[in-house]
Amino acid sequence: MALDVGKFIKAPEYDVKIISRRDVFQASVCEEDRFSDECLELSALIVLDAAEMKRMGIQDGANVRLTSKWGSVVVRARASPREEQKGLGFMVNGPWVNALVSDEAPDGIPAFKDIEAKITISKDGITGIQELHLL
Amino acid sequence: MAFAVALLSRTKQYTECPPLMEEEQYIDSRQKLETILKPLEGAEETGLIIHEELCSGCGNCVVACPVNVANDPYGSGRGFGPTNGKVIFRVENGKVKAANIEECRRFGKDRILCRACIDPCPTEAIEFV
Amino acid sequence: MTEPITWTCTGCALLCEDILVYIKDNRVEKVEHACLKGKARVYGCKHTAMSTVDQEEVDINNAIIQAAEILEKASNPSLYGWSNSTSEAQVAGIELAQTLGACIDSTSSFCQGITINEIMNGSIPSCTLEDVREKADVVIYWGADPMSSHPRHLSRYSYFPRGELRQRGYEEDRTAICIDVTESRTAKMCKGMFFRIPPGGDAEFMRALMDGLAGRVPKLSYDFDVKRILELAAVLKKAEFGVIFAGLGLVYSIKEEFDLISEFMSTLNRFSNFFLIPMAGHFNMRGFNHNLHKKTGFIHRLGFTKNGPVSGVEYSVLEQLKHGADAVMVVGSDPLASLPLSITKRLKDIPLILVDPCANLTSRVADVTIPCVASGIEVGGTAVRLDGKNMDISPLIQGDGLSDEMVIRRIMEEVN
Ligand code: SF4
Numbered sequence: 001m002a003l004d005v006g007k008f009i010k011a012p013e014y015d016v017k018i019i020s021r022r023d024v025f026q027a028s029v030c031e032e033d034r035f036s037d038e039c040l041e042l043s044a045l046i047v048l049d050a051a052e053m054k055r056m057g058i059q060d061g062a063n064v065r066l067t068s069k070w071g072s073v074v075v076r077a078r079a080s081p082r083e084e085q086k087g088l089g090f091m092v093n094g095p096w097v098n099a100l101v102s103d104e105a106p107d108g109i110p111a112f113k114d115i116e117a118k119i120t121i122s123k124d125g126i127t128g129i130q131e132l133h134l135l
Numbered sequence: 136m137a138f139a140v141a142l143l144s145r146t147k148q149y150t151e152c153p154p155l156m157e158e159e160q161y162i163d164s165r166q167k168l169e170t171i172l173k174p175l176e177g178a179e180e181t182g183l184i185i186h187e188e189l190c191s192g193c194g195n196c197v198v199a200c201p202v203n204v205a206n207d208p209y210g211s212g213r214g215f216g217p218t219n220g221k222v223i224f225r226v227e228n229g230k231v232k233a234a235n236i237e238e239c240r241r242f243g244k245d246r247i248l249c250r251a252c253i254d255p256c257p258t259e260a261i262e263f264v
Numbered sequence: 265m266t267e268p269i270t271w272t273c274t275g276c277a278l279l280c281e282d283i284l285v286y287i288k289d290n291r292v293e294k295v296e297h298a299c300l301k302g303k304a305r306v307y308g309c310k311h312t313a314m315s316t317v318d319q320e321e322v323d324i325n326n327a328i329i330q331a332a333e334i335l336e337k338a339s340n341p342s343l344y345g346w347s348n349s350t351s352e353a354q355v356a357g358i359e360l361a362q363t364l365g366a367c368i369d370s371t372s373s374f375c376q377g378i379t380i381n382e383i384m385n386g387s388i389p390s391c392t393l394e395d396v397r398e399k400a401d402v403v404i405y406w407g408a409d410p411m412s413s414h415p416r417h418l419s420r421y422s423y424f425p426r427g428e429l430r431q432r433g434y435e436e437d438r439t440a441i442c443i444d445v446t447e448s449r450t451a452k453m454c455k456g457m458f459f460r461i462p463p464g465g466d467a468e469f470m471r472a473l474m475d476g477l478a479g480r481v482p483k484l485s486y487d488f489d490v491k492r493i494l495e496l497a498a499v500l501k502k503a504e505f506g507v508i509f510a511g512l513g514l515v516y517s518i519k520e521e522f523d524l525i526s527e528f529m530s531t532l533n534r535f536s537n538f539f540l541i542p543m544a545g546h547f548n549m550r551g552f553n554h555n556l557h558k559k560t561g562f563i564h565r566l567g568f569t570k571n572g573p574v575s576g577v578e579y580s581v582l583e584q585l586k587h588g589a590d591a592v593m594v595v596g597s598d599p600l601a602s603l604p605l606s607i608t609k610r611l612k613d614i615p616l617i618l619v620d621p622c623a624n625l626t627s628r629v630a631d632v633t634i635p636c637v638a639s640g641i642e643v644g645g646t647a648v649r650l651d652g653k654n655m656d657i658s659p660l661i662q663g664d665g666l667s668d669e670m671v672i673r674r675i676m677e678e679v680n
């Protein structure tokens with residue numbers, strides 16, 4: 001049996017600062033049905049600068065694992081149609097990005113737009129909503 | 136040339152050019168034209184295409200279109216939903232719908248290259264071909 | 265076709281009052297003028313909430329009795345949500361909190377509450393959206409992306425419409441400016457007037473603009489073309505009626521030195537005439553602040569203690585969920601989806617009650633779920649628009665369900 005070498009090589013990890021934001025299309029489909037595939041598709045998503053993705057070896061549409069001190073989720077990576085600042089990733093408000101947010105909020109406001117995480121290519125499937133809540 | 140313009144402004148169809156349709160020697164050109172004009176299918180008479188899946192129903196085009204403003208100054212022109220049926224754009228069930236396209240400034244005798252619905256669209260849902 | 269009903273949309277805090285809804289057989293058939301978000305609101309959610317206790321379906325009266333029991337037994341109950349409720353339901357909620365000696369807080373706690381507070385106490389000048397439409401010639405979307413959050417913002421009020429003093433159309437009459445970390449859909453509308461700043465760079469940018477306004481050369485620790493800042497300062501100085509739409513991007517970035525905003529506004533108003541409007545999200549987020557203020561003098565993060573109502577960060581929903589509360593009632597919100605999971609995890613360990621029209625993540629773990637009808641669809645009332653204007657909400661269809669206000673009043677009867 002051939003040895004699957006790839007299995008033992010750890011995919012490189014990069015730092016990413018995640019900023020959450022809103023999206024009208026996601027908001028509408030999730031309002032209709034929070035448990036729908038469309039809601040998942042538009043929520044379990046991180047948007048990155050296209051050139052940065054290339055540098056990190058992440059293909060448009062690939063699954064990536066995002067890990068912060070507070071949680072870890074697998075979402076789809078998408079290249080931004082516009083240029084973005086280096087090191088930034090954008091996610092739409094929802095349970096996926098919220099799995100990564102710190103519980104420290106001394107002023108009562110969580111760091112929804114300032115999330116330090118690591119990003120790496122993942123062979124795992126996108127984290128389902130059930131899975132998320134077993135975390 | 137006049138025929139080409141008519142073709143693009145959708146007042147003529149390429150099938151209305153007899154030699155193109157009938158003569159052997161034009162087969163290649165005909166096929167080429169067919170591919171070029173393919174995206175025009177589904178377009179309105181005037182070449183307007185709305186990519187509904189991209190539309191968020193924001194109403195920017197509704198309020199910015201000069202025809203909407205002229206025909207409904209106190210409705211669309213003031214930012215409200217259209218108050219009569221004489222406008223080009225209105226939003227129905229969260230998506231923009233077009234009517235009265237013959238009034239579009241891009242057509243007719245004093246036509247101008249109006250972009251007042253294209254530029255304000257945040258998602259590039261409106262296109263003219 | 266049937267005659268349409270003119271309706272006020274509860275899809276976001278813009279509360280568009282020009283929506284036409286066609287109803288047939290007590291069902292929505294068509295909606296005109298609402299954006300996609302509003303359309304989703306009118307048609308409602310696919311999975312409505314069920315009346316449950318311990319995740320088992322029960323009669324709604326039993327669920328209400330159970331909820332009252334949980335709240336009565338708790339020594340530190342916390343009531344949270346409220347931004348998706350009419351003012352009438354909010355007032356009932358505040359009364360319930362008072363009866364219980366509970367904490368009460370809304371989503372404004374980690375959203376625009378801080379901005380609304382400064383406007384309500386007069387530190388930041390504000391105006392109405394009608395003022396914006398009729399008069400504004402310079403608008404700034406700062407850390408805000410209304411094209412994604414309040415889709416009709418630019419078309420109804422802030423950029424595209426013709427107004428009393430803005431008759432010639434947006435290209436000639438209005439300048440739209442966007443300051444953000446990314447070229448958002450709104451930034452795209454602001455041709456040549458998009459200023460990309462690094463995350464957390466808002467305060468410095470504000471100071472640089474103040475320098476520019478005062479004729480000093482701005483200094484920044486990050487790379488930014490100073491000439492563009494000076495140009496922007498010149499545009500602001502010339503404004504006849506300027507409005508800043510403050511988004512969460514700005515609020516979060518500047519929250520530690522929030523006074524800078526009022527300082528910036530006064531500097532700006534030495535040269536010009538500027539107002540600020542908070543981009544509140546949910547349809548009646550601001551209503552909660554107004555209603556609580558009327559009753560207690562505080563806008564949110566409130567504890568009804570033995571010594572009377574007290575406000576402070578320890579009464580904020582975040583602190584309450586983390587360690588304060590020993591029972592939580594959520595009204596019209598889905599904290600498991602919208603708050604950090606690191607914090608909401610604890611909701612599984614304490615008694616949790618949800619009052620909401622829809623099944624959501626929170627309903628899947630709640631000890632008691634009480635369905636209510638959707639505000640603005642089956643029940644009317646009043647709400648406060650993001651600029652502070654009171655708006656009437658009328659119901660669209662007849663339902664036989666209880667409104668959230670009625671549910672709360674019923675709980676109160678059980679408690680008393
Ligand atoms: S091109 Fe101009 S006139 Fe024609 S539909 Fe668009 S905005 Fe209206």
Ligand code: SF4
Pocket residue numbers: 189190191192193194195196197226230231255256257258259260261
């Ligand atoms: S401007 Fe674009 S997104 Fe907005 S209503 Fe028109 S087509 Fe739809």
Ligand code: SF4
Pocket residue numbers: 273274275276277278279280297298299300301302303414415416417
């Ligand atoms: S902008 Fe807001 S209030 Fe207006 S229609 Fe859209 S969701 Fe409703």
